[in-house]
Amino acid sequence: xxxxxxxxxxxxxxxxxxxxxxxxxxxxxxxxxxxxxxxxxxxxxxxxxxxxxxxxxxxxxxxxxxxxxxxxxxxxxxxxxxxxxxxxxxxxxxxxxxxxxxxxxxxxxxxxxxxxxxxxxxxxxxxxxxxxxxxxxxxxxxxxxxxxxxxxxxxxxxxxxxxxxxxxxxxxxxxxxxxxxxxxxxxxxxxxxxxxxxxxxxxxxxxxxxxxxxxxxxxxxxxxxxxxxxxxxxxxxxxxxxxxxxxxxxxxxxxx
Numbered sequence: 001x002x003x004x005x006x007x008x009x010x011x012x013x014x015x016x017x018x019x020x021x022x023x024x025x026x027x028x029x030x031x032x033x034x035x036x037x038x039x040x041x042x043x044x045x046x047x048x049x050x051x052x053x054x055x056x057x058x059x060x061x062x063x064x065x066x067x068x069x070x071x072x073x074x075x076x077x078x079x080x081x082x083x084x085x086x087x088x089x090x091x092x093x094x095x096x097x098x099x100x101x102x103x104x105x106x107x108x109x110x111x112x113x114x115x116x117x118x119x120x121x122x123x124x125x126x127x128x129x130x131x132x133x134x135x136x137x138x139x140x141x142x143x144x145x146x147x148x149x150x151x152x153x154x155x156x157x158x159x160x161x162x163x164x165x166x167x168x169x170x171x172x173x174x175x176x177x178x179x180x181x182x183x184x185x186x187x188x189x190x191x192x193x194x195x196x197x198x199x200x201x202x203x204x205x206x207x208x209x210x211x212x213x214x215x216x217x218x219x220x221x222x223x224x225x226x227x228x229x230x231x232x233x234x235x236x237x238x239x240x241x242x243x244x245x246x247x248x249x250x251x252x253x254x255x256x
Contacts, residue, residue: 008025008087024092024093037061085170092165095211150203165210189240
């Protein structure tokens with residue numbers, strides 16, 4: 001798709017990531033890709049068969065002191081040339097119908113939609129079995145004010161969503177202030193609340209478009225679980241519900 005750029009953020013590239021990255025990039029089809037992080041110039045895409053589409057990969061070396069996911073995404077967005085972008089975690093994949101689903105639901109019912117979330121299959125890294133789904137709740141009867149659409153009230157108490165693989169309008173994302181880099185946790189949660197508060201529409205495409213891997217040692221979620229107390233995690237969630245009124249990052253910090 002000419003309208004879409006895929007951002008793959010890495011804290012720091014290591015050779016052990018190669019297998020995951022090859023699978024992730026293979027799932028991107030012919031979309032433009034931005035690979036950003038420390039040491040990304042050392043990665044070479046190795047397709048497994050001749051039928052694999054060789055995508056255009058723009059590598060952006062992050063040589064700053066901030067290698068966080070949020071900073072990488074915000075930095076990469078400034079290099080996006082397409083109308084829309086999405087973020088792919090390097091150990092995740094898009095489904096075969098991801099792009100077709102977006103084409104089908106782009107401008108759903110002739111509405112101006114800012115963000116599109118795919119239904120997401122959640123897979124366990126150890127067993128490789130599907131253990132659940134994310135984003136499906138918004139298609140449940142009476143869950144949200146309008147079926148298939150995210151709203152502040154339904155999102156307010158619902159954290160079992162996945163914003164990786166979500167497609168956003170690039171310019172609107174910038175206008176809304178991008179991700180708040182000071183938020184160590186639930187930064188996507190705060191951003192979605194902020195977008196909704198500012199009148200943007202977010203639609204959940206009723207097709208599985210994304211495969212999300214969990215319980216992988218060294219993943220961002222595993223890092224948070226092993227280093228962050230329950231009290232601190234609750235504090236960040238509570239902060240998100242207060243900070244989404246502000247487009248600017250007010251750089252709040254947690255103290256015990």
